[in-house]
Amino acid sequence: MINTHGHWDHAGGDAAVVAASGARVLIHEAGAPLLLDHGRHLDGYYTAGARALEQPDLVAAQRAAFPAVFGPPTAPDRLLREGDAIDLGDGVGFRVLHLPGHADDHAALYWEREGVLIAGDAAQGTGSRRGGCPLYFDGIAQARASIARLRELPFRTLHVSHPFGRLGTDERSTVYDAAGGRAFLADSLAVLDALEEALRAALRAHPEAPFPPSPAPRRRTWSARGAGRWSSTRRAAPAGAAPTLHRLWREIDGA
Numbered sequence: 001m002i003n004t005h006g007h008w009d010h011a012g013g014d015a016a017v018v019a020a021s022g023a024r025v026l027i028h029e030a031g032a033p034l035l036l037d038h039g040r041h042l043d044g045y046y047t048a049g050a051r052a053l054e055q056p057d058l059v060a061a062q063r064a065a066f067p068a069v070f071g072p073p074t075a076p077d078r079l080l081r082e083g084d085a086i087d088l089g090d091g092v093g094f095r096v097l098h099l100p101g102h103a104d105d106h107a108a109l110y111w112e113r114e115g116v117l118i119a120g121d122a123a124q125g126t127g128s129r130r131g132g133c134p135l136y137f138d139g140i141a142q143a144r145a146s147i148a149r150l151r152e153l154p155f156r157t158l159h160v161s162h163p164f165g166r167l168g169t170d171e172r173s174t175v176y177d178a179a180g181g182r183a184f185l186a187d188s189l190a191v192l193d194a195l196e197e198a199l200r201a202a203l204r205a206h207p208e209a210p211f212p213p214s215p216a217p218r219r220r221t222w223s224a225r226g227a228g229r230w231s232s233t234r235r236a237a238p239a240g241a242a243p244t245l246h247r248l249w250r251e252i253d254g255a
């Protein structure tokens with residue numbers, strides 16, 4: 001079982017799968033702490049939006065819900081590094097590409113013989129939720145470099161982990177052919193350009209405004225009871241946009 005990264009929606013449940021199947025767990029070396037320590041999630045990406053928006057009640061609810069969301073810690077059996085080869089037998093073999101940005105530990109997998117590229121969450125188009133935002137928790141510049149690396153590969157099939165949104169179309173997919181995959185990657189970079197342009201304009205217009213500029217997201221509430229789903233009483237910038245915008249703001253600000 002190869003985790004592209006240690007986020008809850010990718011590595012959560014590892015322990016159950018190992019218990020049921022005896023599978024070995026592989027993850028990039030930077031992801032091992034996420035498999036072993038819930039605190040690395042709770043003090044990191046998992047509460048990043050709520051912390052950026054200064055919502056302590058939401059942070060507390062997320063912390064309380066997390067153990068059930070992720071499951072018990074798991075010790076990885078093999079730690080991956082850039083350039084590693086993973087031989088799955090029967091001629092199936094992947095090369096590991098370390099592609100940070102969405103997450104420090106994010107790895108993509110490339111099966112060169114067949115041109116199959118598993119990009120995980122490294123490139124996100126317009127994000128996984130309608131009206132939302134792509135999530136790059138650990139570096140916008142890194143995300144751009146990672147997407148550029150994906151574009152250099154002569155893949156024939158591109159797999160992504162979520163049906164991310166596209167520019168100029170409602171089409172969403174998790175599997176693309178070569179042309180579609182290249183368009184998706186171009187969209188992912190264009191979205192970052194647009195976000196940066198919009199944020200720079202907002203900062204020029206309101207240079208004194210602290211982040212976040214609007215209290216609207218405070219109207220959104222997190223329901224641990226409803227399987228950890230967002231409910232909203234009004235349309236507002238989703239709290240899910242906060243991590244990327246906060247990170248971008250810090251990079252623009254040189255912080």
Ligand SMILES: [Zn+2]
Nearest residue numbers: 007102103121
């Ligand atoms: Zn992720």
